[in-house]
Amino acid sequence: MKAVAYKSKGSKLELIELPIPEPKKGEVRLKVISCGICHTDMLCGVLIQSQRVPGHEVIGSIEKMGEGIDTERFKIGMVVGVGWFGGNHCTKCRSCLEDQWIHCKHQTNCGLHYDGGYAEYMTCPEDALVVIPDGMDPVETAPLLCAGVTVFNGFRNQYIKAGALVGVQGIGGLGHLGIQFCRKMGYEVIAMSYGNHKRELAMQLGANHYVDMSSKDCVEKIQKIGSVKCIICTAPSASALPGLIDCLGVNGKVVVTAAFPEDFSASSIKLIDGSKCVMGWASGDSRDSTDTIHFARLNDIKPMVKVFPLEKAAEALENIDKARFRYVISFLPESRLNSYKINERINKN
Ligand SMILES: [Zn+2]
Ligand SMILES: [Zn+2]
Structure with a gap:
């Protein structure tokens, strides 16, 4: 698969080829549809110890499920999201007992502790998943998973x-x-x-x-x-x-x-x-993202976005300070991309 990654700490983003990842126990594999580009993705390049694919505003469809996934809740083909809260909360620490998954010392961040959404495929743990309601636009929903x-x-x-x-x-x-x-x-x-x-x-x-x-x-x-x-x-x-x-x-x-x-x-x-x-205030976990997306859908709240193909991800992140206001990588066909024009998406209040 194609991915854009930091090959080492402090390096620049590069387009590379990687094997399609296999989901382990408790994980799913997503076919990425879109991934928002966030300032924090730059920080990942500085914090990592080895090669890493950034991206933590991911919308994808479940393509394969590892052992132990709740198949009542998650199905193959279902569209889901993954945000900065990348799952793996321990359920036992003080923060988890206080129901603050985002502050669990064991929780992982998507695109920092494991490979994220600047790629055609990625895997993630079940507790990171946010179910995306039918009919939501994958490009405009991605930024809700972090900024939103x-x-x-x-x-x-x-x-x-x-x-x-x-x-x-x-x-x-x-x-x-x-x-x-x-x-x-x-x-x-x-x-x-x-x-x-x-x-x-x-x-x-x-x-x-x-x-x-x-x-x-x-x-x-x-x-x-x-x-x-x-x-x-x-x-x-x-x-x-x-x-x-x-x-x-x-x-x-x-x-x-x-x-x-x-x-x-x-x-x-x-x-x-x-x-x-x-x-x-530290963002929120997958349950908070679920609520955010539900509220945004009910109230027609949408980010203003500009879309890039994966190949231009590095360029987009370098220019993120010029963004009005969120850049999103999209794997949708070219014909769909032209419909995202800045300023068309402002709420009519
Ligand atoms: Zn972010
Ligand atoms: Zn914990």
């Missing part, structure tokens, strides 16, 4: 009341989905970006307000709108975080969903005065 679940799950676990004022900071791969999810979850949404060039897009995606966070009076503007209960921070940086804390209302929180290299500092007085907090 991160924002949806990050928000729904804050237990913010419907109708509350929330912020989505950063309008990129995560943020453009975050605006859509938050609006459909029943919140009043402030889109927060830098400069004014994303204002129109943010409003088209469903934001109620737009604030240019590079303007001097951005905090006052936000405070004038109301008391912000939660800001999902999709473009974090050490310099952005203190300003976001200032934007929060009483009992407000900043939820950081993406990693950044530097440490940040925050004023303890500002956190105490208003009982505010800054917290991190």
Whole structure:
């Protein structure tokens, strides 16, 4: 089969030939239909110890099942997804006993601990699988398995009341989905970006307000709108975080969903005065992705995507910072690919 892989730690992605993998006990083999390209795929190239195929936003059909798969639930030919949570949770550790599979020390990440979706075929354990409902578009569903679940799950676990004022900071791969999810979850949404060039897009995606966070009076503007209960921070940086804390209302929180290299500092007085907090959020497991996809389907939430063939995966990942907003590798026939045009997929709110 054809695959795109890092041949060693720190190397560049290369198109290579690999044997079609055999599913072991408790695993299935997928024929990959599409795979989203994510920033984290670059990190995989640095973290791996040996050759690895990245890709953790995979949609594929079950082609072969290893011993022990629940055949009541999974059938040959069924379309499924695999996200960053790559399964193998142990069921016994403290995190598993608290039902937090994503924090299990034994859980694996697809495309990091085993070969992922930048390939014609891959294998994965059963607990990583997300059943994709009939009729969902394989290209537009792929990014929901990482970017989508991160924002949806990050928000729904804050237990913010419907109708509350929330912020989505950063309008990129995560943020453009975050605006859509938050609006459909029943919140009043402030889109927060830098400069004014994303204002129109943010409003088209469903934001109620737009604030240019590079303007001097951005905090006052936000405070004038109301008391912000939660800001999902999709473009974090050490310099952005203190300003976001200032934007929060009483009992407000900043939820950081993406990693950044530097440490940040925050004023303890500002956190105490208003009982505010800054917290991190780690994506979600296969059950959370199932819920994300169900919610997205019910509410017509879709990422804006651009499609690449496998052969162009390396080029797409190198240029990911220019993406508006998710790049997806697709094995669909050429005739299907032309239908994915950026800007056609924006929700009509
Ligand atoms: Zn990702
Ligand atoms: Zn565990």
